[in-house]
Amino acid sequence: MLQEMYKQNQTFLATSSYISSITKSRKRGSAKKAEAILFDMYDQYKNGNTEVKPNTKLVTSIIDCWQKSNERDAGDRAEALLNWLIDAHKEGDKNDDSMMPNEFSFASAIGAWARTRKFNKAIRGRAILDKMLELNKSGDISAVPNNYCYTAVINSCAYSEDDELEKQVALRIAIKSYKELISTPEYGIPNQVTFSTIITALRYLTPQSKKRADAIKNIFKLCKEKGEVGDFVLRTLQASLDRDNLREVVGNDAIASNGSVILEELPSAWKQNTVAR
DSSP: OHHHHHHHOOSHHHHHHHHHHHHHHOOTTHHHHHHHHHHHHHHHHHTTOGGGOOOHHHHHHHHHHHHTSOOTTHHHHHHHHHHHHHHHHHHSOTTOOTTOOOHHHHHHHHHHHHTSOOTTHHHHHHHHHHHHHHHHHHTSOOOOOOHHHHHHHHHHHHTOOSOHHHHHHHHHHHHHHHHHHHTOGGGOOOOHHHHHHHHHHHHHHSOSSHHHHHHHHHHHHHHHHTTOOOHHHHHHHHHHSOHHHHHHHHOGGGBOTTSOBOGGGSOGGGGHHHHHO
16 A cells, blocks of 8 residues: 555655555665665656655664674665765765764664674774764764764674674674773763673773783773663673672672672662663
């Protein structure tokens, strides 16, 4: 029915509703199908049909669809679509922001790389973030990276392929991105997902050692100060530290007999922002 509506009434509202139904279906090939319709919309717009001009929200929904598609080339396709959006914005009227990529456009494209099983995905994810920084600095876009963009980069590092050189490169990118985020307030405040992800990166990318344990404890210290301790962080912490180190950072009274940390036993200041959200 929606497909028939699209054929008969190719307005922006009808077409975007049709694309939305495709992206929400999560069926294999849905991102590719939605992208094809998007390009058809844009061709019609360039040929004079102003009623079907795509906008950032619509394009970003398709980038996000690639991110969630689980297809092997999802990272490449999401990045290519982001680059198409960037070019379309640059080619348009300078006073028209309707196709200007935003932070969600970039975060979704980075997230697509994070979910793939390919070599160099940490490099590719970070490259998208660097492009965002460059475009913002040049004035081509107004969006600045946020904690979602940085967390997506760190996530692409944490789950890199099991290759020694790959892991070394990913570790450098993860640490650089984490330090950049926590030292640049205008990029947003790291949340419990960010802290959990950088701890996971250290767990998977470095051998078990005192140095790794100390690094994780320092991350958790900042997590406490930011009031971002939640179940997500605690599960990662439990998997990354031995019993003695865990007891050192949360206190003996907060550890149950099975070795898990009891969130309710932790100081309220440690978790105030996760509770507020």
